[in-house]
Amino acid sequence: MKAGVEELTSFLADHPDVEYVDAILFDLCGIVRGKRYPRQDAKGLYENGMQIPFSVFLLDVTGDCPDAGGRGFSDGDPDGIAVPVPGTLKRVPWARVPSAQVLLTMTEQDGSASFLDPRVVLQGVEKRLRDDGLHPVTALELEFYLIDRERMSDGGPQFPIAPDTGQRDKNTQVYGMWEIESYAAVLRDIEYACNVQGVPCYTASSEYAPGQFEVNLRHVSDGVAAADHASLLKRVVMGVAEKHGFEATFMSKPFTHMAGNGLHIHLSLCDEQGNNLFDDGSDTGSEMLRWAIGGMQATMAEGMALFSPNANGYRRFAPNLYVPVGRTWGVNNRSVAFRVPAGAGPTRRVEHRVCGADANPYLALAAVMAGAHHGITSRIDPGPANTGNAGEHLDPDVPWTWRSALARLEGAEVLPGYLGAEYLGLYHATKTAELEKFQSVITPHEFAWYL
Template identity: 65%
Template sequence: MAHAPSDSLSTDESLLAEVRTFLAAHPDTVYVDGLFFDLCCVVRGKRYPVADADDLFVKGMQIPESIALLDVTGDCNDPLGRGFSDGDPDCVAMPIPGTLAVIPWGDVPSAQVMLTLRAQDGSPALVDPRTVLDRVEARLRADGLFPRVAMELEFYLIDPERGAGGAPRPPISPVTRRRDLRTQVYGMADLDDFQVVLRAIEHACLLQGVPAFTASSEFAPGQFEINLKHVDSALRAADHALLLRRVVEWVAERHGFEATFMAKPYPHHAGNGMHVHMSLADAAGVNLFDDGTDAGSAVLRHAVGGMAAAMAESMAVFAPNANSYRRFAPNLYVPVNASWGINNRSVAFRVPAGDGGGRRIEHRVPGADANPYLVLAAILAAAHHGIARTLDPGPAVHGNACEQVDRTIPWTWRRALEALGTGRILRPALTEAYVDLYKATKWTEMEKFQAVIAPHEYDWYL
């Protein structure tokens, strides 16, 4: 098994050759979009006429560094003096080799290339979530631990016409012309009803190099899950997850729907999770989590021990906004404690059944609204911590682990941000500077959110 190295970001002949080969194969291309994903997963960048594409690939894109630290409303809140206070300096967004792809949903033939942010001296930019993950993954590789990762994302298709108070409504079936009110997990009828849009998502993923391979209906009307294939790079796995989000949102809109990865759009239906499947191999590609048993190796258990130890301080990453915490409640197949188990979906860290070569941990805590780069950085840093310290996760749970809520874990946004700020595992791994910037950005967003009076507050208290 060949392990993918950390990205080598040259701007010389290799990148120019890539774009020229691509344009020769797609001569009708009018624009090339350079894009990256910020802290809140919003896609940002610039659009280049194809005649000017060489400038992007040779020089990169000058763009304000603070763009990577905008809150979910798009505001720059000057976190720790980055923005207004420091004169809002530019960084350089550079194309990532191998990410140039067709945009299949637009009316004008266009392409896109993913970018990573660099300081003016060429070093990785502190503010880029992709840099955070790259640094964590490099630390594991330096210790002979090579991640193999796949992600599963849940989402809802919803009606573009909102209900009372702006609430979402389930979509109208293109087949029956009736609003979808069924809750049939793994039901094939739902896949049949929405097969046109799901097929279009599959086709777009293929054109964009996103390795999506299965879709299933989930626990609520209009809810689906798409699985991504395992890859030997956490960076690429996170790239795939974010590109999948982009594909789903755009294709849904083109078919008369909206798509949402909001953690809990309906109060009485299942939330949207981001399940992370992760194993670690040695330099020869041997799965270090496999020892021939269903429970997995001591290395697997130490990794689980680290994940459990870091869960409290990781919640602000796994659940990045106020709505995220509505997803966590007893008996909803959502973790409410730091438990682990074998072939048990009620735990936080599940060891799925299957052959030993595929032995892995399924981390079930993050919501689909979280940033995949930061989620994987937190998970890998926690696993590395547990392995380095041979942490014991305790006995595997048999039966239902979803009944007992662990109150030492922060289940509110404020407590989670406080735990992240004082944590001892993620701060050194993700760097104290980035953790502080993340906390400052999200803390201001939280205060803005809490300053808005919701309609029911008047109903209850006026």
């Protein structure tokens, strides 16, 4: 659905100081792209949409167009029409000049949805679940680091200067309240910006490294909205961090000997009346919950290139780091890939713990929902729940390198039926080109070892 011009008119009347409207979308890599409209020109965006090349959704992480599937240079780089999503026009609290932003979705020239938009990919998967009477309730958790804006001599990141001490932060106090208090000003402004932008954040916690935090989002009964919230949260965190003199990174593994950044996806499924189909009154959940986990296990390997979309992401996976190293599941157990959290029956859900924080939220959630649906319709038994430490050894049947993950995606049997074979082919081509470009660089480490 396209937002009407009356939404813009009302917003501008309520915010007479706003000078610009940023029209934004999230590409294949989750990078924010778009155009900035002066206030007086924003009406045209709502009336006619924004002409922008389809290839903007097929850029690699450096912004290069690899001409994936002949889309870009080969086809003359045609435009589609990006249109505003209703209800997403909000102020940008951290902007230097009074500004607003609106989220866009991509359409063909005839107004039909474009399959190249990751948001549209997720819409298609969610519709398939709803058509079968399975209504997702979901939330995405994101971990991130606040780092010093000044890099090390080798280009690597530095831990931030703690605001309360003025010294380089060295504290690793998971759930530490002193760390929350030390960074209270930036965390407060993140909360404020989320409230302004309709992003339902509600708790923050310190994580396993200096300057590392997690911000939680409330569960919603709309998977696309949940992915919108996660994507917008990343934009909020980066914008607010910069305002406070930090840089924020969602890179999966920015520090070799410290915890990585994860994206944890919480999912339950309800019936038409809102009853949780994963709840049967037990702590382990219903048979349907176990089938959903079985499907997630069955699709984990072919989805790794979506869950961990770059070379750095595979550094995050190692034994005994509270990071999944196999297709494991368990109840109230953080060492597994698919965790059933403790809690009251109506909240019974699966926490998918595989993704890095730099995964595209739309594509990651689409793959998780696809796995759950596949498991339910095929009634896949996940096997017995893991107890104790399930994170001691890497599962040899899961690809733990970027190249092997892309190979498994190329040969995927389940996910193409959900996310679309053509889309996944273009994703594979784009990321393979990115991998080859990455591999072409001679690193300082190679000079140190081999010169």
